[in-house]
Amino acid sequence: MTLLASSAPVVSARKPLMRLATAIVWIVSLAALLLVASHVIEAGFVRRDIEALRAGEAWRNGGWLSQLVLSLVGLVPNLDWQQSILSLTAAVVAGLAFGLLYDRLRASGWTIVGSVAMLVLLASHANVLYAITAASRGLPLYFAFAALIPAIRQMEDVGDVQSTIGLGLLMPLLLLAGPLTTPLIVPLALGAALADPDGRRDPRAFAAMLLVAVIPALIVAIGVVGFVTQSGIGIVNVILPYYATYGALRMGDVAQSLGILFTFAPVAVVPLLYCIWPNLPERRYVWSALAVVAMPVWLAVGRMIFSNSMLPFVPAVALLAAYISWLCVVRLPFLLRAIAMLALAIAVVASWTQTGFWDDPLWKAALFSGLPTDPGYLGLRPGL
Template sequence: MSATAVPMIVRRPARDWTMPAGLLVAILLLVVGGNLAGNGVYPQTLAGSASLPGWEQGSLFRVVAVWVASWPVPGLDSATALLLIYVFLASVGAVLTYRFLRVSDWPAWQALAALALIASHGLMLYSVTTTSAEFLLVIAAGALIPAVRRLEAVGDVQSIINYGLTLTLLLLAGPILAALIPLLVLAVPLREAEARQKPQVFAAMLLVAAVPAVIIIAGVWAMAARASIGVDTLAAPFRDVFTPSRGPLLPGLILLAVTAPVAAALLLHLVVPDRRRKIFTSLLAVALPLYVAVGNSLFDWGLAVWAPAAVMMATVIGWLGTTRIRPWMRWLVLALLLLSSLGSWMLARSWADAAWLSGLLPMRLFSFHI
């Protein structure tokens, strides 16, 4: 009696869309930026002090970006070079966002749809294509949430080290977020019962979290001294960050509510019972944009009115990439991302520069009419 051969079913590995997703976002940003240039709308000029260009907001990110953009490249002016740097940073962010969504059990097509909705958001496009200083604030805020989530979920030495390294991004982004570093560093030992009871454990955990930021401060100080940059120049943005300057709060909050309603998913996640929810991470993701909104109205931060909403989008994206949510909530998030994108364009005249809006059409890539 002969045995019947059973055909073997070989499944083809799923296509990895990580790099194509980042490339598509880069193409979108280059098309928008090129179209704006073709219509005579160019990114922000590289203003700043003669000794340290880009330091007017106290952002080392900005200083490095301006410095790299100033390198002489034939046929490429510094403003366009700065735009390319921003596009590169946004594309890296898109790659990481897609990758983290897939790791958080998002199906490929849903992760791609979420990324497309994020990339089409008016505030995201505006912050990149205008090479705004606020975009670097957005990057740092978005990067903080995954580090906090891992610290809250795992809490081992490696997560504390990663957390401390992420805090350096807040320092590099400028004094607005750097002011939160002492509180965020103290949160590491305070969350551990053993550290609260034993001073040596408290000091050790505090040191691990704080050392990366201290190294950055020492390095910047040493390089500034070598370049004969005065202490007043370095300290000015940090000294003036909490200068009182009353401004309207309501416009920023309304813009945040209309252009970032996806934050409602975080609040819903807080009240729906789930063993995987991390309350501190979710609360921080919501509180950080509110801190930017309230601070921008109370102090002379000089941020654009859309900055809190953009920060909210970034913290929500960071939260989504590190939080496993239920299938029905993924559908809800996609719907809220769609509402966020539509809301950003509906109120575009209230937050975007008129020249930028008029430069979106007609299609004229770098002066080539399409």
């Protein structure tokens, strides 16, 4: 019997490519976002992306990735097709992200009801909905922050070469996301080098780890320059976003920008509470929690110091993206988890009610009641 039992083939249990619940969340999210986006378009609203494209600003604002997508969409001659392509792309990417977030929230100990509630709250946030249905140029920035938080957490936990390589491979996202996110590569690369025990002791190991973290971004930068040169877009267009941002300093109202950030995203209190919360169910990871708040704060400050056209709510949505990603990799006690959900609910209410900080009446009119459809309408709203 023992011989027969030992000779039986061992069948390894393979994890499915996508769990059924994750697929359902993705499909439902995709359908809901497409429905909202199509409703807004049919009501006569013209996306901010299209306005920037028609105004010739495709290569002046935002990051390389979003501008490249806009330039490709600009090859389509029909306005309706342009809007549909952008809305479909944003909805598909956001829907996939929501499905992944649900899967990771469940893996971090959230219940089905809690995970779904967090995603519904996130999708109900006015600025998140606006970013998907009206102004998707910030999506690469949001996904960059969401992807970096787990990598920072992994580096903080392990601090070996493999985690540094993982973080380094994500650094190009900051380069592609926009001029204001590019400087974040430097402190993150230094942190990656210092996270390695050998890097803290040996200058040669520090230099090696620093190169490991920075080289992927350099390779992507060289690739982007080569691509735009060969494609005829022109190297000048690659430099324009950086020149427009860092060409002149200005001292804007930094306090107001930070006020908008924490009004639309008061969830920043949760990672800060986590840093001092007693009796956590696992080891405390302070640096990744602080990064959730620090990176969006840099955006809020930078957009007021440098000549940047970033919309006021972009740092808040970036904070929400980093926040929900952080919840996917941290285990919180029940009370702190309840505070996390409450903070997101407060953010949703503030995003719809605090119109003194930011508002787009045309978009809200199209979303709730509809506007008379006018195919020729291309009146540029302020704030481009």
